[in-house]
Amino acid sequence: MARLVAGDQEAVRTLYSRFGPPVYALGLRMLGSSQSAEELTQDVFVAAWRKGSAFDASRGRLSTWLMAIAHNVAVDRLRHEHGPSRPPLVFVGESPEAVPVLEEEALVGRETARRAMLDVSPDERRLLVLAYLQGWTAREIARADGIPLGTVKTRLRTALIKMRAAQAVHARTVARSGGETE
Amino acid sequence: MTCLEVRDLLAEYAVDGLEAAERRRVEHHLGSCPGCGKEVEELREGAAAVALELFAAPPPEGLEDKVAGAVRHQARRKWLRRRRSARVLVAAAAAAALLSAGAIGGAVAMRGQVSNLKQQVHATRISLEQVQSIVQALATNARVYRTDLNPVAGRIADQGGTGILFTAPNRDDWIFVQVLVAHPGTGPYRVLLEQRDGTRVEAGELEPAGRNEFVLFSTKGANLFDNDPSQVARVVILDPAGKPLLEGSVVATTAPAP
Numbered sequence: 001m002a003r004l005v006a007g008d009q010e011a012v013r014t015l016y017s018r019f020g021p022p023v024y025a026l027g028l029r030m031l032g033s034s035q036s037a038e039e040l041t042q043d044v045f046v047a048a049w050r051k052g053s054a055f056d057a058s059r060g061r062l063s064t065w066l067m068a069i070a071h072n073v074a075v076d077r078l079r080h081e082h083g084p085s086r087p088p089l090v091f092v093g094e095s096p097e098a099v100p101v102l103e104e105e106a107l108v109g110r111e112t113a114r115r116a117m118l119d120v121s122p123d124e125r126r127l128l129v130l131a132y133l134q135g136w137t138a139r140e141i142a143r144a145d146g147i148p149l150g151t152v153k154t155r156l157r158t159a160l161i162k163m164r165a166a167q168a169v170h171a172r173t174v175a176r177s178g179g180e181t182e
Numbered sequence: 183m184t185c186l187e188v189r190d191l192l193a194e195y196a197v198d199g200l201e202a203a204e205r206r207r208v209e210h211h212l213g214s215c216p217g218c219g220k221e222v223e224e225l226r227e228g229a230a231a232v233a234l235e236l237f238a239a240p241p242p243e244g245l246e247d248k249v250a251g252a253v254r255h256q257a258r259r260k261w262l263r264r265r266r267s268a269r270v271l272v273a274a275a276a277a278a279a280l281l282s283a284g285a286i287g288g289a290v291a292m293r294g295q296v297s298n299l300k301q302q303v304h305a306t307r308i309s310l311e312q313v314q315s316i317v318q319a320l321a322t323n324a325r326v327y328r329t330d331l332n333p334v335a336g337r338i339a340d341q342g343g344t345g346i347l348f349t350a351p352n353r354d355d356w357i358f359v360q361v362l363v364a365h366p367g368t369g370p371y372r373v374l375l376e377q378r379d380g381t382r383v384e385a386g387e388l389e390p391a392g393r394n395e396f397v398l399f400s401t402k403g404a405n406l407f408d409n410d411p412s413q414v415a416r417v418v419i420l421d422p423a424g425k426p427l428l429e430g431s432v433v434a435t436t437a438p439a440p
Binding site for chain 2: 009012013016017020021022024025026028029034037038041042043045046049050059060061063064067068070071072075117128131132133135136137138153156157159160161162163164166167
């Protein structure tokens with residue numbers, strides 16, 4: 001991370017090789033076009049370079065930190081570009097663009113996450129898509145679904161905890177079978 | 183905000199679903215609460231799992247080069263900005279030093295016209311306003327603070343001085359102090375910055391600049407007052423025995439940067 005902060009090109013490329021694909025995929029899913037996803041990816045890695053000195057490995061994972069930056073930048077763009085109106089809802093499992101599959105090793109992290117997503121209920125999955133991928137606020141979801149705000153908050157929290165727990169379980173399984181988890 | 187109130191918002195915070203004002207309040211709390219910090223990190227891991235679940239569309243060829251180029255470009259801009267800042271400060275320093283010399287000259291000229299140090303102090307305070315305006319003109323968004331130094335209780339009344347503290351975004355902190363003392367001796371006279379939290383930072387020693395006059399124009403780098411002169415409550419000048427001789431409250435001459 002110190003090398004990234006210093007602007008070391010090799011460090012930037014190493015970080016990109018690990019997290020470029022998921023950041024780009026998040027941009028593609030949330031913003032809906034490859035051009036926006038490319039711009040987002042550049043913005044995210046510049047932000048990571050700027051904020052790199054604030055990353056504390058003892059407080060969290062690099063992947064969580066970087067994806068949080070990516071999501072934050074994407075939500076900002078989404079709200080800036082779409083305002084109160086939202087792009088059409090796309091459920092997890094569908095993709096806005098037909099994409100080939102990457103090599104297996106690079107998808108180990110994704111595979112554990114995919115299995116984790118299958119562990120949450122359909123309602124929780126939909127809630128995660130709305131809140132995380134579509135950038136809806138809890139209040140907007142409550143209004144759209146006609147349920148109390150408190151219920152949305154509780155369900156969102158439960159879904160996130162389940163995702164984390166399920167991913168940890170699957171990651172351990174993958175690790176035992178010889179794959180990498182992050 | 184209490185932990186209970188914050189925890190009610192953490193899931194929304196983890197998915198960037200809070201309004202800006204609410205997010206800031208949560209972040210303020212997280213800055214000092216390891217328990218809530220741990221919880222939000224766990225919720226973020228869950229959120230990151232949603233992102234990692236996505237079909238990993240292979241980024242277009244050449245995106246890696248664009249990313250590396252974007253970081254290189256920003257790193258270069260930062261380096262140039264720092265370099266330019268340094269140049270601006272050198273120019274500001276030179277300008278202030280010249281004006282300081284002018285002020286000294288003015289003070290010397292006034293010796294024939296005024297009868298005591300008190301009037302010379304008054305003259306140097308007027309000349310300091312020129313230094314302030316030069317610094318503000320040279321350094322965009324400069325924050326300039328000023329102090330008028332007066333004798334502490336029990337010391338000779340006809341002596342005093344002035345000081346300005348200035349900084350600007352991404353620049354080092356600087357201080358300029360000019361004092362006229364009744365019985366100068368050989369010094370050293372030291373300049374202390376008293377922070378609002380009670381701590382004291384030594385800014386340096388005053389250099390002889392005339393018969394009764396001493397000046398300090400220097401920087402100790404960005405950590406003198408952490409880019410925020412409003413942290414400094416008072417400037418104190420210590421005499422060679424280490425006892426307070428002059429002191430003054432620090433006040434803003436410019437509106438704080440937004």
